[in-house]
Amino acid sequence: MRVLMTTDTLGGVWTFSLEMAAGLLERGDTVLLISFGRPPSAAQREQWEQLELRYSGRFESLVTEIPVEWAESEGPVYERGAALLEQEAMRFAPDLIHTNQFCYGAIDVPIPRVITAHQDVFGRNRSCDERRVLRSPFLTRYKALAQQGLNSADAVVAPTRWMLDDLARSFTLSRNTAIVAHGRQLQARFQNFRELRAITAGRVTDAAKGLDTLAHVTAEMPIVVAGETRPGEEGKVPGFGTARLIGQLAEAEMVDLLQHSSVYLCLSRYEPFGMTALEAGLCGCAVVARNIPSLLEVWGSAAMYFDDADALSTILARLHSNATVLHDARESAYRRAQRFTRARMVEQYLSLYRRLVTPAERTQYAA
Template identity: 50%
Template sequence: MRVLMTTDTVGGVWTFTQELAAGLLESGCTVSLVSFGRLPSPVQQDDCQRLAGMHRERFFYRPSEIGLEWMEDNQTVYEEGASLLTREAVRFSPDVIHSNQFCYGALQLAIPCVVSAHSDVFSWFRACRGASPPPSHWLATYRETVQAGLLQCSAVIAPTRWMMRELAQAFELPQRCDVISNGRTVEAGSGSPRKMCAVTVGRLWDEAKGIDTLHTLRSPIPILVAGSTTHPDARRPPSIASATYLGELGGDQILHLFQSSSIYLCLSRYEPFGLAPLEAALCGCAVVARDLPSLREVWGDSALYFEDTRSLQEILSALAAAPELLAAARESAHRRALAFDRAQMTRHYLDLFESTVAPSERAEHAA
């Protein structure tokens, strides 16, 4: 199967699409990946070169600087992106398009298009600010392009039931809506001694990531923070107070950080799934997470949940004082994380892709 996939270079969608692309390639598919948002970083370029080196003639990457539908300057995003994707579709001849932006569900091509819903502006505002976003020309454009993509796509996928319900509050959804959990496959590490420290990873400028929780936290253990401080629209990130800022790390550096740490802090106020805590748990960290319905759906009883700074401090103090409690939390998180692997995610997406292709096209593909 030939899959034309979109991604963005700004957030966690990049990690998701790298993982799914790897799974599809391992399954024998051919993948063309087109990125939006901004030009890829050197680390992201390396990610794609690694896939191209492992799967010669079956992986192609086309970067672009075309914006994303949620960015402030979104008036021509769809038209520019649709033009690029149409040209790529002519060149690549995909069996299916997998868009990780809503708007490209409206592509006027005779090719099935599956849209993955990773987040949306309306649920972000409800979670972070407790209200709907204020009316504006930008918001009207966003709503219009997102709604068009959702109604014209072949299917919409969300990583959690929570995300699908949130999306349905703001938009009319297509007839086919499925939930497919994100997946990740990483090594747990060498088993070398871990530092008694907590780590968190995220865009420091994004209030959804809850980094400001660290302002008044009196942690009994060191806290390390990694992530971008550069907002696409040049907003300033918050201070991280007494935590240690490590900068923006590459994928391998982040995994090494997880493999040498004991606890992952999921501080997010808005987290439709959460790839970073999944990666950390696979690397052997305990997961301490804000008590959100989406995170409860993913982690069940395998994470420790906090509601405010005080309860977070109490959990960290308990883990620091009781090695057996920390060991049990690490084991529970790791066992749960193993259920969300690349293989299960790829299998479900492949089944979905196959079901959207017309029977005659499936027969031609099989031949």
Template identity: 35%
Template sequence: MHSAGVLPVRPARRRILITADAVGGVWTYTVTLARALARHGDTVLVVTLGPPPSSTQHREIAAVGALTGGSVRLHVTDLALEWMDPEGRDLDRARETLAAIARAFRPDIVHLGGFREATADVGVPVLVVAHSCVRTWWRACRGGVPDDPRWRVYADHVAAGLAAADAWAAPTRALRDAIADLYAPPRPGVVIPNGVAVPPADDPPPERRSVILAAGRLWDEAKGLDTLLGAAPRLPWPVRLAGDTASPDGGAPIALPDGVTALGRLDRAALLAEMRAAELFVAPARYEPFGLGIAEAAACGAALVLSDIASLRELWDGAAAFVPPDDPAALAATLTALCADAPRRRALQAAARRRATRYGADAMVNRIETVHAALAACRVAPTNDRAVAGATIIATGGAPA
């Protein structure tokens, strides 16, 4: 028996089951995390829910697996993502499927990218990582919470997952506090900022171009890109927009004003190349739990212009220019001023690069491994020591000052 207050020595290898979806930033987060955990000696099984990974995403996992001697593998399911199944019609099957995968893989920790699957009987400690949720999105984008009965069912399932999890985390204090306010989980959440791993360019970086870059799904009102479209006709520099312009419901692509070039959905290498070349990166979001794309653009040396919302102010205060959300005139004025002020752009670019070092992959993984270690200690600890392990999660999982 280990003494109270001392966590067991970390085993040479741990088996980690991670659930994720293959859409957007959660996939980037998952690949970054899986690669780092495997390099630290863990064996990782990535289980996808929702739309299946693309051939490119399959190759990403295969490349990580090859790099780490097969320590990262992919298991694709056809389980519904919880926000695509608010009534919970697929929840029982999801619980059964994850329990079966856990029995076969025998993980030491289950690291969930969703909420409701924490109610599955996997037999090991469970960490829920809150990447986003419909109610926090709704409150930021539309005000209040949705009153449709199906979203009340969704909220009940999120609350049940948070209550069932052994620990839960969020990438910012803003999201953690919003989740706590809406769902009242029995355990306090820890803040673990997401981490980015930006590979070095193969060649010297290109000369920066006089362009403004934005990235995101144009149809997602959370991204606030309609505000950028409203500002675009007044801007002295062209805007390049990476991401889908047509919604997944089959609607026609959104019309773009003159001066805006739609780049479509880019693979990560192409997007990073755009970030290395652009003078300015703009994210006029109404809702952004973290913003991996913003952190990547900062690491690539673009000056940041961000909406003044709690999460982005928390992460980038002092390293970006801020504008009110939903204000095309203010956005146009700020961007126009920066286009004309090279010294100010250089200062913002340097500040963004410095701040991005806080959000590196190593820092994220070190905090996550601390939580994993405390959860593993909870699994084997006597009753009196489990409180110590739980306190360790809270004490060491927070964001840097």
């Protein structure tokens, strides 16, 4: 099967699309991956280059700097992106288009289109109670474009039931919907010799990541924050309590940090799935998560949950002082994380692809 997939270079969407591409390529499929928004970093370009070398002739990549749909921008952003995708569809002749942006479900091609819903601006605002931005001109346009894409797509997929239900609060979902949990393949292992510290991740400017909770946490256990910071903000800064900010890490650096740490804190107020928490579990970290429905759905009883900074402080104190509790929490998260494999995710998506791409519908889109 030939699959044209869109991505962006921020966080979980990039990781998801790379996992999907690698899984499809392993099965003998052909993939064109097109990025939107910020250009890939050097480390991200290296990931693409590795796929190109390993699967020569079956993997292509294309970098655009067309803004993503949820970023405030001026001009005909959707029109530029749609024109590019239609042109690439004509050249690449895919059997199916898998877009990780809502709006491109509406591009004008006679090819099945699948949308994966990774986040929604309105849902994020509800979770963060940012009602002041709900009526901006940008969001009016965002909603119209996203709804158009959702109406036109052949299937809409979310990684959790919560995400699908929350999306239905923002938009009308009249088409075929499905839930496919994200999956991850890491060269990681459960090992007992690691530092007694907690790791969390996220852009410090993103209220949805909940990093401001750290300002009110008291804990003997060191806390390290990995993520994009403002210039000069590495180290201990006001607003993050005793936590230490270390800046943004490449994927390999983040995995190494997790493999040598004991605890991962998922502080997010809005988290449709939690890819970094999954990586932490696969690396053998105990997962301590905010008590929100999506994280409860993913982790069940395998994580420890908090509602506020006081509860988080209590959990960290317990993990710091009791080696048995810490080991059991790490083992529970590790076992739960094993369920979310790349192979399972890709197979479920392929099953959906096959239902959409029947022999009668497999029309070559060519000039």
